Amino acid sequence: MPSIPRYETLKLSQPKPHVTLVELNRPTKLNAMNLQLFDELKTCFEQLNIEKECRVIVLTGSGRAFSTGIDIEYLSAAAAESIEIDDIARKALHVRSMIERTQECLRAVDKCEKPVIAAIHGYCIGAGVDLSACCDIRYSARDTIFSIKEVDIGLAADIGTLQILPKLITDHSLFHELVFTSRTFDTNEAQQIGLISHVFDTREALLDAAISLANVIAHKSxxxxxxxxxxxxxxxxxxxxxxxxxxxxxxxxxxxxxxxxxxxxxxxxxxxxxxx
Missing domain, CATH: 1.10.12.10 (Lyase 2-enoyl-coa Hydratase, Chain  A, domain 2)
Structure with missing residues (x-):
C-alpha cells in the first residue's frame, strides 16, 4: 500500500503484494478488546475495503493470544456509566446504543468485501470467537484454547457468535453445548463444529499458511x-x-x-x- 496507516491497538504490515496483515496489538492484555480497539477495527476494515492495493486480509493477534475477549476494565467502565442513568428506559437506550456501536465495529470485518483469513492462536475467548465468526476463513494453531464465554458472565453473545455461526457450523448439538456451558474447547472440537478449517502445529506455521493462502487468492481476479x-x-x-x-x-x-x-x-x- 502507498502508506500503511498506524493505529494504537492494531499493527498493519504487507507480507506479500496485495496482502495486508492486521494484528490485534495489545499483547500485554492478551489482545483483550477495549473501546479503542473496537473503534479502530471499524476504521481499519472500512479503509481496507476501499484500498485498491489490498486484495486479501490476514487477521491475527500479536503476542500469546488471538484475543481473550472484551477487556473487563472496559466492560466495568461501561456498566458504571449506565448506572449513572436513573431512568430505566433511558438506561436501556444507552446500553442498546453501546451494543450497536460494538456490533458495527465487528460487522465491519464481516462486511469488508476483501476476503479475511483469521489466524488464531493461544486463546480465542468470548469476543475473540465473535471476531473470528466475522472472518471468511479460519485457521488455527494446535494449542489454541477456545471458549464462548458470555454465559459465564451473564450474557448472551451479541456481536457475532450467535448471529453468524449458527448459519455456518456443522454440529449444532455440540455448538449448543459449548454456548450453554461456556466450557473451554480445543481445536478438535473447533473443527468438529466447523469453526476452523485447518490446524497447524505452531503459530509460525499457522501464519505462513495463512499468508500463503492469502497470496494465492490475491493473484486471482x-x-x-x-x-x-x-x-x-x-x-x-x-x-x-x-x-x-x-x-x-x-x-x-x-x-x-x-x-x-x-x-x-x-x-x-x-x-x-x-x-x-
Whole structure:
C-alpha cells in the first residue's frame, strides 16, 4: 500500500503484494478488546475495503493470544456509566446504543468485501470467537484454547457468535453445548463444529499458511473474488430465490469485466501447453 496507516491497538504490515496483515496489538492484555480497539477495527476494515492495493486480509493477534475477549476494565467502565442513568428506559437506550456501536465495529470485518483469513492462536475467548465468526476463513494453531464465554458472565453473545455461526457450523448439538456451558474447547472440537478449517502445529506455521493462502487468492481476479464474497454473504442471509435474483443482477454487470477474457485466454493457453 502507498502508506500503511498506524493505529494504537492494531499493527498493519504487507507480507506479500496485495496482502495486508492486521494484528490485534495489545499483547500485554492478551489482545483483550477495549473501546479503542473496537473503534479502530471499524476504521481499519472500512479503509481496507476501499484500498485498491489490498486484495486479501490476514487477521491475527500479536503476542500469546488471538484475543481473550472484551477487556473487563472496559466492560466495568461501561456498566458504571449506565448506572449513572436513573431512568430505566433511558438506561436501556444507552446500553442498546453501546451494543450497536460494538456490533458495527465487528460487522465491519464481516462486511469488508476483501476476503479475511483469521489466524488464531493461544486463546480465542468470548469476543475473540465473535471476531473470528466475522472472518471468511479460519485457521488455527494446535494449542489454541477456545471458549464462548458470555454465559459465564451473564450474557448472551451479541456481536457475532450467535448471529453468524449458527448459519455456518456443522454440529449444532455440540455448538449448543459449548454456548450453554461456556466450557473451554480445543481445536478438535473447533473443527468438529466447523469453526476452523485447518490446524497447524505452531503459530509460525499457522501464519505462513495463512499468508500463503492469502497470496494465492490475491493473484486471482479481484472482481471475481470480491464478487464471490459479496454473493456468499448475501446467500447466507437470504432465500435461494433471492440469491438467484441477486446474482443475475450482479453478473449482468460483472460478466462485462476484462478479467473474464484474460482468464479464458490463460486457461486456453494452459490447456494447449498440457497437450505438448
Amino acid at each position: 479481484p472482481i471475481a473474488v470480491q464478487g464471490s464474497k459479496i454473493n456468499l454473504n448475501y446467500a447466507r442471509d437470504h432465500t435461494v430465490d433471492d440469491n438467484f435474483t441477486f446474482v443475475r443482477t450482479w453478473n449482468s454487470a460483472m460478466l462485462l469485466s476484462e478479467d473474464i477474457v484474460k482468464g479464458l485466454m490463460a486457461t486456453s493457453v494452459s490447456k494447449e501447453k498440457s497437450k505438448l
